[in-house]
Amino acid sequence: MKTKTRSEAATLPLNQILAGDCIEVMNALPEESIDLIFADPPYNLQLRGDLHRPDNSKVDAVDDAWDQFDSFRIYDDFTRDWLKAARRVLKPNGAIWVIGSYHNVFRLGAELQNQGYWILNDVVWRKSNPMPNFRGKRLTNAHETLIWASKNEAAKYTFNYEALKALNEGIQMRSDWVLPICNGGERLKDENGEKAHPTQKPEALLHRLLVGTTNPGDVVLDPFFGTGTTGAVAKMLGREFIGIEREEKYRVVAEKRIASVRKYDREALAVSASKRAEPRVPFGQLVERGLLRPGEELVSMNGRSKAKVRADGTLIAKDVKGSIHQVGAHLEGAPSCNGWTYWTFRRDGKQVPIDVLRQQIRAEMQ
Amino acid sequence: MKTKTRSEAATLPLNQILAGDCIEVMNALPEESIDLIFADPPYNLQLRGDLHRPDNSKVDAVDDAWDQFDSFRIYDDFTRDWLKAARRVLKPNGAIWVIGSYHNVFRLGAELQNQGYWILNDVVWRKSNPMPNFRGKRLTNAHETLIWASKNEAAKYTFNYEALKALNEGIQMRSDWVLPICNGGERLKDENGEKAHPTQKPEALLHRLLVGTTNPGDVVLDPFFGTGTTGAVAKMLGREFIGIEREEKYRVVAEKRIASVRKYDREALAVSASKRAEPRVPFGQLVERGLLRPGEELVSMNGRSKAKVRADGTLIAKDVKGSIHQVGAHLEGAPSCNGWTYWTFRRDGKQVPIDVLRQQIRAEMQ
DNA sequence: TAGCTGCTTGAATCTTCGA
DNA sequence: ATCGAAGATTCAAGCAGCT
Numbered sequence: 001m002k003t004k005t006r007s008e009a010a011t012l013p014l015n016q017i018l019a020g021d022c023i024e025v026m027n028a029l030p031e032e033s034i035d036l037i038f039a040d041p042p043y044n045l046q047l048r049g050d051l052h053r054p055d056n057s058k059v060d061a062v063d064d065a066w067d068q069f070d071s072f073r074i075y076d077d078f079t080r081d082w083l084k085a086a087r088r089v090l091k092p093n094g095a096i097w098v099i100g101s102y103h104n105v106f107r108l109g110a111e112l113q114n115q116g117y118w119i120l121n122d123v124v125w126r127k128s129n130p131m132p133n134f135r136g137k138r139l140t141n142a143h144e145t146l147i148w149a150s151k152n153e154a155a156k157y158t159f160n161y162e163a164l165k166a167l168n169e170g171i172q173m174r175s176d177w178v179l180p181i182c183n184g185g186e187r188l189k190d191e192n193g194e195k196a197h198p199t200q201k202p203e204a205l206l207h208r209l210l211v212g213t214t215n216p217g218d219v220v221l222d223p224f225f226g227t228g229t230t231g232a233v234a235k236m237l238g239r240e241f242i243g244i245e246r247e248e249k250y251r252v253v254a255e256k257r258i259a260s261v262r263k264y265d266r267e268a269l270a271v272s273a274s275k276r277a278e279p280r281v282p283f284g285q286l287v288e289r290g291l292l293r294p295g296e297e298l299v300s301m302n303g304r305s306k307a308k309v310r311a312d313g314t315l316i317a318k319d320v321k322g323s324i325h326q327v328g329a330h331l332e333g334a335p336s337c338n339g340w341t342y343w344t345f346r347r348d349g350k351q352v353p354i355d356v357l358r359q360q361i362r363a364e365m366q
Numbered sequence: 367m368k369t370k371t372r373s374e375a376a377t378l379p380l381n382q383i384l385a386g387d388c389i390e391v392m393n394a395l396p397e398e399s400i401d402l403i404f405a406d407p408p409y410n411l412q413l414r415g416d417l418h419r420p421d422n423s424k425v426d427a428v429d430d431a432w433d434q435f436d437s438f439r440i441y442d443d444f445t446r447d448w449l450k451a452a453r454r455v456l457k458p459n460g461a462i463w464v465i466g467s468y469h470n471v472f473r474l475g476a477e478l479q480n481q482g483y484w485i486l487n488d489v490v491w492r493k494s495n496p497m498p499n500f501r502g503k504r505l506t507n508a509h510e511t512l513i514w515a516s517k518n519e520a521a522k523y524t525f526n527y528e529a530l531k532a533l534n535e536g537i538q539m540r541s542d543w544v545l546p547i548c549n550g551g552e553r554l555k556d557e558n559g560e561k562a563h564p565t566q567k568p569e570a571l572l573h574r575l576l577v578g579t580t581n582p583g584d585v586v587l588d589p590f591f592g593t594g595t596t597g598a599v600a601k602m603l604g605r606e607f608i609g610i611e612r613e614e615k616y617r618v619v620a621e622k623r624i625a626s627v628r629k630y631d632r633e634a635l636a637v638s639a640s641k642r643a644e645p646r647v648p649f650g651q652l653v654e655r656g657l658l659r660p661g662e663e664l665v666s667m668n669g670r671s672k673a674k675v676r677a678d679g680t681l682i683a684k685d686v687k688g689s690i691h692q693v694g695a696h697l698e699g700a701p702s703c704n705g706w707t708y709w710t711f712r713r714d715g716k717q718v719p720i721d722v723l724r725q726q727i728r729a730e731m732q
Numbered sequence: 733t734a735g736c737t738g739c740t741t742g743a744a745t746c747t748t749c750g751a
Numbered sequence: 752a753t754c755g756a757a758g759a760t761t762c763a764a765g766c767a768g769c770t
Contacts, residue, residue, distance in 0.1 A: 105488075132760090284534060293630065314532045
């Protein structure tokens with residue numbers, strides 16, 4: 001429901017980047033004036049020493065002062081204060097998005113709930129090209145979490161169901177979004193050719209989020225504006241924005257960036273169109289899902305070789321262990337081998353190619 | 367490292383389902399006795415019906431703010447208590463997995479951090495066949511979140527990196543896991559043909575998690591056992607389990623289920639080992655055994671550097687002496703260098719990595 | 733032009749052993 | 752506990768430069 005009046009619009013500093021601490025600046029804005037907030041607060045990463053890639057190059061870490069907090073207590077105080085200020089400026093039917101990683105997102109989500117925000121969805125941004133875990137000590141940190149919440153349980157939040165369905169090729173939009181990280185030409189550089197901001201978010205993410213949860217003309221506030229992805233996408237999509245940013249160097253970059261953006265840029269729309277490739281199905285999934293059991297015997301298509309399945313999705317044959325491809329290649333004395341078509345399993349007295357099981361999983365994924 | 371003693375094993379009720387409240391039962395177990403905890407705590411506590419404030423006055427159900435606030439407080443108290451009891455029984459190098467949705471996972475994650483657990487990853491279980499959002503008012507809730515945390519920051523948690531990489535067909539396992547929900551034949555039914563438990567987890571999820579973060583023989587505790595997916599998969603994979611479940615009807619179903627499970631054979635349970643687990647072989651042994659001769663020349667993998675082997679197993683290059691690692695790092699101007707993969711020697715006219723010789727010695731050690 | 737190789741880079745709580 | 756040394760460890764993209 002649009003309730004914006006002329007006088008209210010006049011007092012709002014629309015399409016500007018405001019300098020200063022976001023809490024103070026938000027408290028100076030009129031209450032109940034904002035339709036949507038997008039907030040990408042500091043993550044409070046707690047990094048110890050340097051990290052090198054296996055090729056010995058050094059990882060350019062987020063070591064900025066603005067990401068340093070001395071304790072959870074201090075981070076929680078900070079979170080409480082800015083979320084409270086944010087809630088004051090939200091319209092009664094307003095909503096908020098916050099983004100974070102496991103370092104901070106649980107603090108964010110709990111505090112949202114404590115303040116009476118009503119969580120609508122948590123959304124997973126699955127990165128198609130995340131940075132690997134170079135030391136092999138944990139899982140690849142391949143996602144970040146967004147929380148979408150309305151001001152309270154009763155709020156009539158904006159949700160453009162059909163628009164998102166259209167973006168998703170006619171299928172209901174899910175809570176996991178596969179999008180690449182921001183790099184290439186979209187990644188803003190400073191005068192030295194270094195990245196202008198360590199954590200610039202991709203425009204595709206904001207595009208989907210603004211298309212789905214705002215209407216044209218809505219006022220979108222970003223209290224941690226950085227280099228202004230929110231403002232740039234809002235402008236493209238015909239939404240009004242208000243940015244707040246403490247650091248001058250980021251404001252300068254953002255101003256320039258947004259000035260060069262044109263509304264309804266068709267290229268920006270193209271960014272969000274995701275192409276669908278045939279999903280890769282690791283052989284291990286057949287084992288995890290119980291389609292093949294550890295210890296089960298596979299026989300080669302030509303009937304000459306046998307191997308046993310192991311719990312981690314590798315095979316073991318007479319004198320070799322490895323993937324279905326490696327073991328097949330070794331047994332045939334070939335440089336390579338497509339294990340999917342080489343190996344068969346026994347089902348109802350017949351030998352069936354394991355590729356049948358892969359097809360089955362792919363069908364489920366549709 | 368297994369440190370289980372006979373007396374400890376004797377006092378642990380292995381491979382049993384214990385009846386009762388999980389906090390009381392955990393407090394009756396010996397401390398520091400559990401390798402891994404998997405917990406799927408309830409979150410629909412149905413508090414709205416009979417909610418009391420801490421001072422025992424009944425909450426006015428009309429007052430939404432009070433209702434929410436007290437709900438969270440009670441849930442947080444519950445979470446704090448069971449996580450504390452869980453932490454007591456964990457071995458110093460133990461770890462925990464918890465699973466939840468946006469309703470409760472932020473409370474879980476924040477409390478884990480508050481108690482000193484150290485989050486290793488948050489993992490998204492991306493459901494390949496979720497229930498659609500029928501009313502079209504929100505995104506399809508297509509995932510649940512798991513948190514993997516060690517007992518504390520210093521803990522040497524178990525992580526079978528190579529096994530998970532193998533499960534994912536040679537690519538590092540990511541933090542987003544695509545797996546189907548539990549249905550079909552795997553879904554347990556009660557005598558009326560109704561599902562026996564509302565939130566039965568798929569065995570594939572537990573398979574991946576147990577293969578990745580436990581070793582055969584480890585003790586896995588599930589304080590919210592339900593119909594025993596954890597126990598069933600633990601048994602298959604040769605892990606010990608302890609289940610705790612309050613409701614008799616679930617215990618009955620779980621007992622029957624686990625009794626019908628068979629453990630995979632030993633060979634199938636072996637997983638791809640990490641190189642770190644292999645015995646250490648000093649470079650000097652290659653010289654002592656005559657696999658390399660003092661004075662023999664080594665050439666770097668990239669062909670740009672040379673060094674000579676000395677009798678004590680150090681190398682000497684143009685302006686540097688030291689270990690294979692030190693000399694390699696110095697010549698490359700790198701912070702570190704794995705000399706085993708950096709240096710090659712000449713054999714039959716070809717350059718061969720010295721790591722081949724290490725493998726040879728390791729093979730002899732078997 | 734299209735295709736290939738090689739280099740660079742990304743919100744990262746990223747080692748372990750023995751003296 | 753602290754310190755030094757051994758040694759284990761990466762995936763997907765974009766882009767430049769070349770054929």
